[in-house]
Amino acid sequence: MASRRLTSAALSGRILVVDDHPAMAAVVSEALSDAGWTCEVETGGQAATAALRDRAFDLVITDLRMADVDGFDVLAAARDTDPDLPVIIMTAFGGIDSAIEAMRRGAHHYVTKPVRLEELRLHVERAVAERRLRREHRALHAASRGGLDALVGSSPAMRALADLITRVAPSPAPVLIRGESGTGKELVARALHAAGPRRDRPFVAVNCTALPETLLESELFGHVRGAFTGATTARAGLFVEAAGGTLFLDEIGDMPPALQAKLLRVVQLGEVRPVGSDDGQSVDVRLVSATHRDLEERMRSGAFREDLYYRLDVVPVVVPPLRERSEDIPALAAHFFAQSCARNPHSPARRLAPELVAALARESWPGNVRELENHIERMVVVATGPRLGVEALDRVRTAAASGGGDRVRTLREVQDEHIAQVLARCGGNKTRAAELLGVDPSTLHRRTRRD
Numbered sequence: 103m104a105s106r107r108l109t110s111a112a113l114s115g116r117i118l119v120v121d122d123h124p125a126m127a128a129v130v131s132e133a134l135s136d137a138g139w140t141c142e143v144e145t146g147g148q149a150a151t152a153a154l155r156d157r158a159f160d161l162v163i164t165d166l167r168m169a170d171v172d173g174f175d176v177l178a179a180a181r182d183t184d185p186d187l188p189v190i191i192m193t194a195f196g197g198i199d200s201a202i203e204a205m206r207r208g209a210h211h212y213v214t215k216p217v218r219l220e221e222l223r224l225h226v227e228r229a230v231a232e233r234r235l236r237r238e239h240r241a242l243h244a245a246s247r248g249g250l251d252a253l254v255g256s257s258p259a260m261r262a263l264a265d266l267i268t269r270v271a272p273s274p275a276p277v278l279i280r281g282e283s284g285t286g287k288e289l290v291a292r293a294l295h296a297a298g299p300r301r302d303r304p305f306v307a308v309n310c311t312a313l314p315e316t317l318l319e320s321e322l323f324g325h326v327r328g329a330f331t332g333a334t335t336a337r338a339g340l341f342v343e344a345a346g347g348t349l350f351l352d353e354i355g356d357m358p359p360a361l362q363a364k365l366l367r368v369v370q371l372g373e374v375r376p377v378g379s380d381d382g383q384s385v386d387v388r389l390v391s392a393t394h395r396d397l398e399e400r401m402r403s404g405a406f407r408e409d410l411y412y413r414l415d416v417v418p419v420v421v422p423p424l425r426e427r428s429e430d431i432p433a434l435a436a437h438f439f440a441q442s443c444a445r446n447p448h449s450p451a452r453r454l455a456p457e458l459v460a461a462l463a464r465e466s467w468p469g470n471v472r473e474l475e476n477h478i479e480r481m482v483v484v485a486t487g488p489r490l491g492v493e494a495l496d497r498v499r500t501a502a503a504s505g506g507g508d509r510v511r512t513l514r515e516v517q518d519e520h521i522a523q524v525l526a527r528c529g530g531n532k533t534r535a536a537e538l539l540g541v542d543p544s545t546l547h548r549r550t551r552r553d
């Protein structure tokens with residue numbers, strides 16, 4: 103029955119039960135285990151804070167008055183490993199004032215002793231459900247933000263960039279975005295589109311290095327039927343597809359010279375001529391181009407047309423390298439961490455330690471934002487506990503160094519890494535992972551048995 107399945111799915115999760123009276127802890131954990139939760143019991147605050155450091159939980163229930171480390175400390179430790187982790191306080195009748203103080207410090211709820219188990223179960227269910235909803239909402243929100251909001255970072259450079267985007271988005275003038283690889287040029291192009299009056303019209307991206315010259319030409323401008331062998335039907339081309347919207351010409355610095363001449367014509371006349379046709383068709387498209395190349399150098403060597411450059415570079419936009427805006431790193435790291443956690447729900451990672459964020463901010467990131475994003479994804483995928491510290495960075499860096507640099511990774515290494523990632527996503531379920539990878543479960547078992 104669908105509704106039954108829904109209930110049992112909602113009731114899965116790990117709960118840490120903390121009480122220095124073992125009998126009390128046992129009663130609570132048994133009642134919750136009966137309801138489908140996985141419980142871990144700790145009979146002291148010290149052990150509980152250690153457990154919070156090492157393992158990921160979905161909820162904590164703790165007694166307030168304990169002999170060694172009290173419930174306030176457990177609460178603080180829980181909030182330190184994962185600010186989102188709900189904590190329910192158990193308190194004797196006389197301790198309500200302290201329970202209220204605990205709520206003020208971020209506890210989710212409190213229950214008085216003797217604990218009414220049915221009431222406790224409801225609080226647990228609600229707290230875990232709310233937390234899941236919050237996470238889903240955050241992931242959805244992050245995924246749906248298209249425009250300026252998607253550009254994380256409030257350094258002076260990023261604020262100036264956002265300001266420039268806001269000012270030029272309303273105009274149809276061509277924009278040329280320049281910046282090193284991985285700095286966010288494509289994101290800026292999308293923001294320009296989303297922040298302007300064309301946002302409800304198409305945003306069409308084309309990578310000028312992805313296709314051989316002749317194919318790129320018909321891809322961009324379309325072709326008539328019979329224009330070349332295999333052109334059995336006419337095709338409109340990306341300029342026409344982007345009509346009313348934005349055409350993003352990525353890696354424009356690598357466009358072959360013959361095509362540059364044709365593109366220049368389109369820009370000058372405002373009309374495209376499909377391959378094999380004598381008739382032009384006028385199109386209203388905003389051109390946004392991007393390149394990581396040194397265009398001045400390419401113009402000097404004759405690889406890039408100067409006249410085209412001036413046509414495309416009406417509004418120059420420069421995306422600075424990450425090392426020049428390291429103050430953006432903490433916000434970017436938090437953003438990518440939240441995204442990675444949403445993509446990898448089985449990873450125990452819950453929080454980036456401040457020392458790790460500081461270490462990330464000191465790196466020079468030659469691969470810019472993309473490299474930072476990849477590092478965080480790897481740390482989340484291989485995480486062994488809720489809190490990612492500097493050792494997590496060391497671990498992925500060592501892995502990258504042994505498999506990275508200029509050495510080409512073997513197919514086997516790439517496959518192994520991919521298998522590990524998919525397995526992590528499936529919470530270690532090999533049957534499910536084999537299904538996603540499109541291989542026989544026995545093959546996967548064999549491949550993962552080696553280590």
Ligand SMILES: Nc1ncnc2c1ncn2[C@@H]1O[C@H](COP(=O)(O)OP(=O)(O)OP(=O)(O)O)[C@@H](O)[C@H]1O
Binds near residue numbers: 255284290393
């Ligand atoms: N300011 C930012 N906020 C959030 N995410 C960002 C930001 N800048 C870049 N990213 C992310 O970093 C990754 C690389 O960005 P993008 O693809 O736009 O770079 P690029 O400059 O086009 O790189 P390349 O020259 O290699 O094509 C993407 O996943 C993008 O979403």
Ligand SMILES: [Mg+2]
Binds near residue numbers: 288
């Ligand atoms: Mg790009």
